[in-house]
Structure formats: C-alpha cells, structure tokens
Amino acid sequence: MVFQNGGRRRATEHWNLGGESIEIVSSYQYLGVELIHPPPRLSFTKHVERKAQSAKFALNNIWGRLFANPAVPLKAKSEVFNATIRAILCYTSPSWGFQEYAKAEGVQLMYIRKLFRLPKFSPNYILYLETGVDTISAFTLEAHLKYLKKVAHLPDTRLPKLIAMEVMRSGVSWAGHLGRLATGLGVIDGLHPLSFESIRLQAAEILERFKEHKKQWFWQRAMDSERRGQPSDDVRSDPHVPGENLVDVIEEAGSLL
Numbered sequence: 386m387v388f389q390n391g392g393r394r395r396a397t398e399h400w401n402l403g404g405e406s407i408e409i410v411s412s413y414q415y416l417g418v419e420l421i422h423p424p425p426r427l428s429f430t431k432h433v434e435r436k437a438q439s440a441k442f443a444l445n446n447i448w449g450r451l452f453a454n455p456a457v458p459l460k461a462k463s464e465v466f467n468a469t470i471r472a473i474l475c476y477t478s479p480s481w482g483f484q485e486y487a488k489a490e491g492v493q494l495m496y497i498r499k500l501f502r503l504p505k506f507s508p509n510y511i512l513y514l515e516t517g518v519d520t521i522s523a524f525t526l527e528a529h530l531k532y533l534k535k536v537a538h539l540p541d542t543r544l545p546k547l548i549a550m551e552v553m554r555s556g557v558s559w560a561g562h563l564g565r566l567a568t569g570l571g572v573i574d575g576l577h578p579l580s581f582e583s584i585r586l587q588a589a590e591i592l593e594r595f596k597e598h599k600k601q602w603f604w605q606r607a608m609d610s611e612r613r614g615q616p617s618d619d620v621r622s623d624p625h626v627p628g629e630n631l632v633d634v635i636e637e638a639g640s641l642l
Contacts, residue, residue, distance in 0.1 A: 479532030482525030537581035
C-alpha cells in the first residue's frame with residue numbers, strides 16, 4: 386500500500402509493483418497498529434487513543450475484583466497495573482515512544498485518582514509529586530531508546546536498521562525529535578552528530594534528565610500555584626473522604642513505587 390500525501394489524487398496516479406496494482410490509502414492497520422498519514426507526517430495519535438480506550442476498559446473490568454479490594458496491598462496493585470493496563474496502553478511504544486500523548490497519560494492519572502478516591506479536578510502535577518510515579522512518557526521514551534539500541538546491533542542489511550539509518554540521515558520523525566530533546570535537556574553535544582553510537586552513549590543521560598525535567602516542572606507548577614495564593618485549586622477536599630485532602634490521602638497510603 387501507498388500513503389496518500391494529502392490533497393486530491395490525480396486520475397492518472399497509479400502505483401504498481403511486479404505487475405500488481407498497489408492501493409493508495411490514508412490509513413492502514415498493521416500488527417494491531419493503526420498507521421495514519423495526515424499531512425505532513427505519519428501519526429500514531431489514533432493508535433494511542435484506541436489503546437487508551439482499551440486500557441481504560443480493562444482497568445474498569447477488573448477494578449472491583451482487584452484494585453477496589455482493600456485486602457490487596459498497594460504495591461501489588463501497582464505491579465498489576467504496570468504489567469497489564471500499562472502493557473495494553475503502551476503496545477508498540479518502541480515505535481512511538483519518542484512523543485508524548487495526553488491520552489496515554491490520562492489512563493495512569495485516572496488510575497491514581499480512582500485508586501485514592503480523588504476528585505477529577507485534582508491537579509496532575511500534585512498526583513505525580515505525591516505518588517512519585519514516573520509519567521507514561523518516561524516509560525515509553527525508555528522503550529524507544531532501548532529499541533534503537535537493539536536496532537544498532539542488527540546487521541547493516543536488515544530492513545529496520547536501513548530505515549533507521551535513513552531516518553537519522555534525513556533528520557525526520559524520531560531522529561529530529563530526539564535531537565531537539567537532547568539539546569533542550571542540555572545533554573552534552575545534544576546527540577550531534579546523530580548516530581547509533583551517540584544514542585548508545587547518551588540514552589541513559591537523556592532518560593535521566595527527562596525524568597528530572599518533569600519533576601522540576603511539576604514542582605514549578607506547585608510553587609506557582611502557591612504564590613498565586615490559591616491553595617484550593619491544588620488541594621481540595623475529597624468529597625468521598627470528609628475532612629481529608631488529596632495530599633493527605635496519598636501520603637497515608639504511601640508511595641506507589
């Protein structure tokens with residue numbers, strides 16, 4: 386199949402391979418991944434949205450039997466969430482993990498709010514700071530970097546490596562994003578020049594700085610809110626737990642890590 390690159394297709398435009406006609410499409414599903422090509426680039430947004438819906442369905446399906454059971458330790462609940470719900474959500478994340486998706490983050494945030502019976506308006510940055518949980522984007526970025534390091538060890542004749550080398554040469558897709566990310570995070574040399582070797586040497590630092598950047602940003606949001614003198618926007622009473630606020634509820638339960 387061939388992706389249509391936007392606009393109207395000319396009547397004379399046809400693609401053939403080995404004497405057979407190739408279909409021109411705007412989307413295609415391969416191994417459970419819905420690939421969509423709205424101009425100007427390939428997008429995984431619809432795929433992530435579909436996986437987020439599936440993850441939420443699975444979470445709600447087992448909630449009463451596991452997550453709502455007070456006899457199950459909090460650590461066990463977290464391990465089950467990561468092994469099942471997050472696994473559904475982050476399916477094929479080595480391919481798209483270089484980007485952040487609000488829909489993906491929303492699944493984990495929904496889990497935290499529901500687990501601690503917190504109101505929907507609980508600020509996201511408070512949830513991350515009080516639980517100590519990494520963002521989904523940190524998990525998917527790590528998966529993406531691990532995949533690239535595996536590709537680096539493939540023979541030069543393998544298709545995944547040939548494609549990765551062309552992406553790096555062109556500076557598009559994940560290659561361009563990783564370069565900008567490394568530069569923005571202050572990584573030495575900022576992955577320049579971009580190569581399998583520079584990724585191998587700096588992957589750990591990129592991931593560590595990415596996580597630290599997120600934590601600092603969350604703290605900044607919390608301090609900005611406090612300076613504005615609006616604590617009610619950050620810590621509100623949980624209607625299900627009279628007299629307790631969301632920070633107290635989480636601190637009493639302990640860290641999810």
